[in-house]
Amino acid sequence: MEKVAIVTGSSSGIGYETSLALAREGFYTFATVRNSKKAEKILQIAKKENLNIEIIELDVDDEKSISVAIEKIISKKQRIDVLVNNAGWGLFGSVEDVSMKDFRAQFETNFFGIISIIQKVAPVMRKQGSGVIVNVSSVAGRIGFPGSPAYISSKFALEGLSESLRYELGQFGVKTIIIEPGVIKTNFFSSMKIAEPKPDSPYKEITEKVIMGIKMMAELGTHPSEVATTILNAIKEENPRPRYIVGNDAQMFLEAKKTKTDAEFENYLKKELFSS
Numbered sequence: 443m444e445k446v447a448i449v450t451g452s453s454s455g456i457g458y459e460t461s462l463a464l465a466r467e468g469f470y471t472f473a474t475v476r477n478s479k480k481a482e483k484i485l486q487i488a489k490k491e492n493l494n495i496e497i498i499e500l501d502v503d504d505e506k507s508i509s510v511a512i513e514k515i516i517s518k519k520q521r522i523d524v525l526v527n528n529a530g531w532g533l534f535g536s537v538e539d540v541s542m543k544d545f546r547a548q549f550e551t552n553f554f555g556i557i558s559i560i561q562k563v564a565p566v567m568r569k570q571g572s573g574v575i576v577n578v579s580s581v582a583g584r585i586g587f588p589g590s591p592a593y594i595s596s597k598f599a600l601e602g603l604s605e606s607l608r609y610e611l612g613q614f615g616v617k618t619i620i621i622e623p624g625v626i627k628t629n630f631f632s633s634m635k636i637a638e639p640k641p642d643s644p645y646k647e648i649t650e651k652v653i654m655g656i657k658m659m660a661e662l663g664t665h666p667s668e669v670a671t672t673i674l675n676a677i678k679e680e681n682p683r684p685r686y687i688v689g690n691d692a693q694m695f696l697e698a699k700k701t702k703t704d705a706e707f708e709n710y711l712k713k714e715l716f717s718s
């Protein structure tokens with residue numbers, strides 16, 4: 443039977459590589475993008491390699507767009523085997539400097555949009571008695587640091603949602619997996635939004651330091667195809683783990699988090715990230 447996959451945010455980076463990886467594995471892949479003009483490259487490759495990739499417009503921030511896209515997919519294929527919630531972006535700036543409007547916009551894409559998609563896809567998977575939901579979180583979904591609290595808390599929220607889903611959907615044969623990449627070399631760093639600090643902001647320096655550090659790490663970042671390979675391997679497992687970490691940086695930080703007390707970890711992170 444033909445297996446069907448949906449990947450959000452397939453225009454670049456992790457979503458682009460994951461759509462290709464799933465299609466190469468034989469999935470009929472709905473590579474969703476918010477603007478189909480950005481799908482030319484993936485379509486060229488699909489044509490060249492004779493892959494089953496279909497582009498569907500889906501803006502995670504737009505409830506109507508989600509409904510139309512998912513309904514189109516269900517009426518065409520009547521099944522969904524894999525959903526990869528990948529679309530996302532990063533908002534930088536301290537809690538006091540980020541406006542409520544921007545904070546909410548960050549959660550709209552990175553959290554609420556995902557809930558809306560899952561609400562439409564989960565009933566299909568439940569009826570099938572099978573399916574895998576892959577939520578692309580981040581190492582920042584498990585480790586808080588200054589300079590990016592909106593992004594970090596949106597990913598922490600996604601982790602909690604995913605843990606709940608494992609129980610709720612697990613009883614119906616539907617699996618939920620969290621992916622935790624470290625720094626990955628994608629457009630994330632050119633697309634990220636930086637809040638304008640207030641004129642008297644005391645957080646300007648620390649935020650700039652964090653952004654500079656992350657951008658420097660991005661130069662040496664892991665290739666997004668490694669995330670795609672991890673996703674592919676995870677969805678093939680009979681009993682997938684809750685979490686899959688990608689990248690040596692993420693491994694290092696999350697191992698330290700696991701083995702240290704909270705106080706030890708805070709000191710460790712301060713030294714690692716802000717000692718210079």
Ligand SMILES: NC(=O)c1ccc[n+]([C@@H]2O[C@H](COP(=O)([O-])OP(=O)(O)OC[C@H]3O[C@@H](n4cnc5c(N)ncnc54)[C@H](OP(=O)(O)O)[C@@H]3O)[C@@H](O)[C@H]2O)c1
Binds near residue numbers: 480529578623
């Ligand atoms: N890069 C990293 O270091 C890193 C690390 C950990 C986790 N992640 C996570 O990985 C995921 C993918 O990011 P990436 O690194 O591959 O960055 P990317 O190359 O910038 O890709 C982000 C994708 O999300 C899409 N997107 C953003 N807002 C959207 C919306 N409202 N509706 C639909 N699509 C939307 C973008 O579409 P457009 O082209 O239209 O903007 C793009 O396709 C994100 O969830 C990110 O938080 C990234």
